[in-house]
Amino acid sequence: MQLARLASLLDKSLTTDQAKQIHCQIVVNRLNDLEPLLIRQTLNSAARYSPRTAHYVKVILRRMQKPDVFATSFTIRYLSQHGQFREALSVYEQMHSSGLFPNTFAVSSALKACARIVCKIGGLMIHGQAQKCGFCKVVFVQTALVDFYSKIGDMVIARKVFDEIRGKNVVSWNSILAGYVKYGDLAMAQSVFDEMPTKDVISWNSMVSGYARVKDMEQAYELFRRMPQRNAASWNAMITGYIECGKIELARSFFDAMPDRNNVSYITMISAYSKYGSVESAKELYDQMAEKDLLLYNAMIACFAQNNRAKEALQLFDEMLKPNANVQPDKMTLASAISACSQLGDSKYGTWIETYMGELGIGMDDHLATSFIDLYAKCGNIDKAHELFKSLQKRDLVAYTAMILGYGINGRGKEAIELFEEMMDADIIPNLVTFTGILTAYNHVGLVEEGYRCFMSMQRHGLLPSQDHYAIVVDLLGRAGRLEEAHELIKTMPMQPHAGVWGAMLLACSLHNNVELAEVAWKNCCELEPDSSGYHSLLANIYASAGRWDDAKRLRRAVEEKGLVKIPGSSWTECFESQQ
DNA sequence: GTAGGGTTAG
Numbered sequence: 001m002q003l004a005r006l007a008s009l010l011d012k013s014l015t016t017d018q019a020k021q022i023h024c025q026i027v028v029n030r031l032n033d034l035e036p037l038l039i040r041q042t043l044n045s046a047a048r049y050s051p052r053t054a055h056y057v058k059v060i061l062r063r064m065q066k067p068d069v070f071a072t073s074f075t076i077r078y079l080s081q082h083g084q085f086r087e088a089l090s091v092y093e094q095m096h097s098s099g100l101f102p103n104t105f106a107v108s109s110a111l112k113a114c115a116r117i118v119c120k121i122g123g124l125m126i127h128g129q130a131q132k133c134g135f136c137k138v139v140f141v142q143t144a145l146v147d148f149y150s151k152i153g154d155m156v157i158a159r160k161v162f163d164e165i166r167g168k169n170v171v172s173w174n175s176i177l178a179g180y181v182k183y184g185d186l187a188m189a190q191s192v193f194d195e196m197p198t199k200d201v202i203s204w205n206s207m208v209s210g211y212a213r214v215k216d217m218e219q220a221y222e223l224f225r226r227m228p229q230r231n232a233a234s235w236n237a238m239i240t241g242y243i244e245c246g247k248i249e250l251a252r253s254f255f256d257a258m259p260d261r262n263n264v265s266y267i268t269m270i271s272a273y274s275k276y277g278s279v280e281s282a283k284e285l286y287d288q289m290a291e292k293d294l295l296l297y298n299a300m301i302a303c304f305a306q307n308n309r310a311k312e313a314l315q316l317f318d319e320m321l322k323p324n325a326n327v328q329p330d331k332m333t334l335a336s337a338i339s340a341c342s343q344l345g346d347s348k349y350g351t352w353i354e355t356y357m358g359e360l361g362i363g364m365d366d367h368l369a370t371s372f373i374d375l376y377a378k379c380g381n382i383d384k385a386h387e388l389f390k391s392l393q394k395r396d397l398v399a400y401t402a403m404i405l406g407y408g409i410n411g412r413g414k415e416a417i418e419l420f421e422e423m424m425d426a427d428i429i430p431n432l433v434t435f436t437g438i439l440t441a442y443n444h445v446g447l448v449e450e451g452y453r454c455f456m457s458m459q460r461h462g463l464l465p466s467q468d469h470y471a472i473v474v475d476l477l478g479r480a481g482r483l484e485e486a487h488e489l490i491k492t493m494p495m496q497p498h499a500g501v502w503g504a505m506l507l508a509c510s511l512h513n514n515v516e517l518a519e520v521a522w523k524n525c526c527e528l529e530p531d532s533s534g535y536h537s538l539l540a541n542i543y544a545s546a547g548r549w550d551d552a553k554r555l556r557r558a559v560e561e562k563g564l565v566k567i568p569g570s571s572w573t574e575c576f577e578s579q580q
Numbered sequence: 581g582t583a584g585g586g587t588t589a590g
Binding site for chain 1: 581582583584585586587588589590
């Protein structure tokens with residue numbers, strides 16, 4: 001017991017991080033000799049003090065031979081507070097099956113975990129257990145229930161539980177308020193807000209973000225202006241609102257005006273710039289941050305990956321992996337990194353990431369698997385892609401699209417079409433990207449009628465085909481020799497066709513030796529891309545095979561005179577990179 | 581209890 005006293009003394013008298021850690025270490029070493037009360041105190045103080053001491057919480061909990069109700073409940077609360085919701089629930093389940101009765105901390109923490117991962121069944125079960133234990137009159141538990149039902153969108157039950165609370169505190173009121181806000185019921189939210197006996201900054205913030213989310217920035221600003229005190233979240237809610245309305249400049253002016261910007265402010269702005277393709281502005285903000293946390297890295301890596309700057313995405317990812325960066329990548333980071341690998345066709349790096357996931361203890365989820373499906377499909381390993389596809393928990397639009405595209409670019413048209421039909425049967429609505437994939441597949445197998453019908457069906461899904469879709473169909477019709485139809489299709493386009501459309505037309509003309517239409521296509525290509533020489537040589541070839549040698553020669557000479565030299569193997573991306 | 585990050589094309 002001397003040790004226990006020493007430990008207790010250390011905890012009380014020494015406040016430095018190191019002393020706390022020594023204390024924790026002593027407790028760890030003599031865990032089974034110590035009184036439960038001391039262990040509780042240690043757990044409590046270690047969890048709160050610093051990340052380093054918090055590390056000992058896990059160690060202590062792991063090493064306890066017979067965890068009591070307190071230690072187990074404490075674990076659940078700790079995990080739930082640190083974002084490890086599934087882990088928290090699994091401990092809760094173990095506790096339950098081992099016959100230990102949870103306390104109110106365990107119940108409310110487990111409910112919080114269910115709310116966050118939207119686990120309806122879990123929350124309903126815990127509600128039942130709480131009722132059995134007689135916890136449903138405890139404000140903490142009741143408030144956790146309101147939060148849970150609000151988060152899963154069941155506002156009727158949330159309201160019922162809320163109305164039963166005696167002695168509602170501001171957190172209870174804020175929970176129901178957040179529920180109405182989340183589901184866009186601003187009228188109910190406003191009436192709750194007006195009814196609240198006391199409002200704190202969180203109540204005001206909820207209302208501001210509520211109006212911001214439904215894009216009513218006038219109301220949002222009015223509340224923002226009137227609120228008695230503001231914190232960073234208030235400003236961030238306004239910034240998010242303006243971004244949602246597409247008013248980036250205005251968002252930026254709030255960002256610039258706010259007194260204490262935090263990482264959330266930066267990440268919000270960076271993501272907005274990313275969405276609108278302003279990578280340089282994003283990078284500028286990113287560079288301003290001295291302390292970079294995981295989410296900030298993720299936002300910037302995602303920004304590069306989403307804007308075709310895969311090399312920079314991977315550079316930053318590498319930088320993040322260095323020990324002095326002091327962060328560990330998570331699922332989000334890896335998903336962007338894999339996307340970058342895929343864009344570069346770098347399957348080696350991608351495979352390395354898969355191994356590295358094991359080292360980090362990161363499991364595959366559907367998002368990550370979708371990135372890998374895309375990666376393996378792009379690198380030609382379509383079987384591995386399909387294997388991953390089969391392993392998905394739930395096949396969503398993006399996963400189907402990635403797989404269909406994969407089949408499309410690998411020439412497996414039949415499989416792509418089957419998958420597309422399966423997707424439609426599952427009532428998943430295709431988007432523009434899906435149609436790019438499926439049309440590519442039809443093109444590949446040469447199913448002209450079916451492909452054309454598929455293209456025409458886009459409008460039924462409320463989709464306006466893009467220039468790329470037109471280009472694929474022009475290619476499809478053109479290759480089949482239906483040049484007139486292809487030409488008619490171009491004429492009906494509601495937007496100006498890009499060079500890819502006319503290029504497909506020109507190519508089709510060269511396959512079928514149609515000089516007349518080739519000249520039309522060629523003329524349009526030259527207007528759209530005057531610096532490209534490829535179109536001239538294509539037309540020259542068409543002239544030549546039609547026996548019009550003079551025209552062919554004239555065109556080739558014109559190319560030389562203009563100094564348009566065809567560089568073999570050059571592409572737009574390479575030109576772009578060499579300019580940077 | 582309020583504000584932030586991922587996957588499919590070009």
